[in-house]
Amino acid sequence: EPVTVEWTKIGSNTLPPHVKQVGNQLVIDSVQPSDAGQYRCTGTTTQDIATDESSLTVEAGTPPRPVVTPPYQSVRENERAVFECIVPGVTGCEIQWHKDQVGGPLPPGVRRYGNKLIIANAKKEHAGNYICSVRTNFGLGESNPGRLDVQREPWRPEADPPVLNVAVGDSARFRCFVRGVPHAEFSWRREDGQPLDNSVDQAGGFLTIQGAQQHHAGRYICSATDPQDPTQGPIDAAPVTLNIKEAAKPLVPQVDPLQQTVDLGQPARFRCWVEGNPQAQIRWVGSGNRPLPSGARDNRGELVFHSVTRNDAGEYICKVYDPQTSRYIDAPPARLDVNQPSHPPEVDPPEQTVLENTPANIRCWVPGNPNARVTWKRRGGSALPHDAHDDGRGNLRIDRAQTIHEGDYECTAVDPRTNQPQVSQPARINVKLAANEIQPEQGSPPRPVASPPVITVPHGETT
Known part of the structure; x- marks a missing residue:
């Protein structure tokens, strides 16, 4: 018969939140002094019930006391500083580092390596107290503070270029900076005490003059302050000089x-x-x-x-x-x-004989000059007869040749670069009258006729 098991703590209606019943077992994570006492196991069936009790005694302990060494050190700016955290009597524990107080974040440039805290390039913002902590079953152990002082070397702002030559209307720019003090603040002034006009802008350590004029020439001084060191007053850089020269004549x-x-x-x-x-x-x-x-x-x-x-x-x-x-x-x-040497237009075929009512075609072109304008006329310059078509591209077409189409035709080509016309040799069309009825000889097959009998075209052209 199945038995239902339930754990309870004597003197309490419910188990503490971190005490869990897993199957028939009672599991206590991270035992605390308040967990001490008697626990009762109750087994129940449909017909019977039984109990048993067990006592838990919690021995009190104290958190470990880590030690930071050295307790004090002083380094010059950009030098290396190292603190070490030692936990006497405890091994394999996880060490946490803090700045100024437990939970205080470490500044940029601080690196943890094992139980050591390493600052490769100490800056003024790294100065202060560093604390290490260790958490065990007996609570959080907090170390003594390890104090770091950072000694700053004397600094002076620099401005460049020391001399700048620009033409009238050009832009001029000077830069001011302090090595090792990226957060320094800057201001510019004229050495002669004259105020800066509206065309002069200063931002981020830069002095910029848009469209420099002759009155901008002179010496300028950059003054720098460290907002993180209110005890240090403004420090001047060496003056820089701006020379304005007349704009050079444009090259034409x-x-x-x-x-x-x-x-x-x-x-x-x-x-x-x-x-x-x-x-x-x-x-x-x-x-x-x-x-x-x-x-x-x-x-x-x-x-x-x-x-x-x-x-x-x-x-x-x-x-x-x-x-x-x-x-x-x-x-x-x-x-x-x-x-270029001009070439007279050429025609093809120079002569052809066609049957009446059959087509006749003549082509005209200028070798080496595909842009030549080509037109057809009767020899002597008279207009083309009815039903003779000039397509404007050098082709003369007669779909149904008649006796009125018989005769000589000339092609005129005009070079678009010189507008000089040239006339081709005449091309002749002969029209042969067709018999009213063709009676083939008895027993002989009909004889087809090809027209024109001869035609010549340049290589690559079609007819």
Whole structure:
């Protein structure tokens, strides 16, 4: 028969919160003096009940007394400081470190290593008392304080640059700082006692002058204070000097000529210079900052072509280096145009014979000049007959040739660069009348006819 077991503490209606019944066992975590007393186990069945009692005696103890060594040390700023926590008679315990009081957080730059507290670079904010603590079953043990004093070396603010030269309208900036005192506060003033105007800004140790003018020239002094050391008054840095010079004249590169047209194979030359500045650093590049073609030479500001080719045509940029801005200034682009030998338009086929009511086509083009404008006319310049179509791209098309279409046709090509027209050799169309009815010979198959009988096209073209 199953037995139900229940634990109780004599003299109390309930078990303390940290006392638990696990199965038939009574478990007490972290025994305290108040846990001492008698505990009763009651076993119950459906027909019977039985009890038994057990006594718990708790021996009183005292928390450990850790010791911090050394109890006092003094180091110079940025030196190393080490404290050690020793717990007599206790091993394997976990040590906690605190600043000024138990629970006080450790400042940045403090590292724990085993039972030691290490400060690699002591600062003024590290000065104070350090306490270690250990918690055991008998409570929290707190050590004596280990005191740390940090001796600061004498400091003085620095300002740089000591001398600054800027042009009128440029910005000027000085920086003030104190080595080892990152939290120092700064203020700037003129040495002559004149107030700073609205164009002067000071923040974070920087003195910034926007759009410097001649009246900003002079000597400036930075004064620094340590807000964490009220006993130390303001300390001045050595004065810095601002010199204002007149702004340099802007570099204006000039090019001559801005455009020239030469024949294929002839020389060409462009000149670039800066008025009043013979030592200016000048270089030539192609449009879009492309390198110069192989036949071009950059000769101390002159762009020279000994024998121009078709590939040399285009725009070229003269660049002048500005030492004030460390950038290049572009001149207006110089353009080189190259006259190329003109080719008369060609036609294909030069002659064709077609049957009446069949199509006829003639093609016209200019070798090496795909941009040429091409038109068709009757020989002598008269208009095209009815149903003859010029598509504007060099193709003359007659869908159903008639006798009125018979004759010579001329193609006129105009180069868009020169607007000079050239006329092709005539292309002839012959129209053969078709028989009203074709009667094949008895027993013979019909004979098909291809038109035109001959046609010639350039490689890669279609008809």
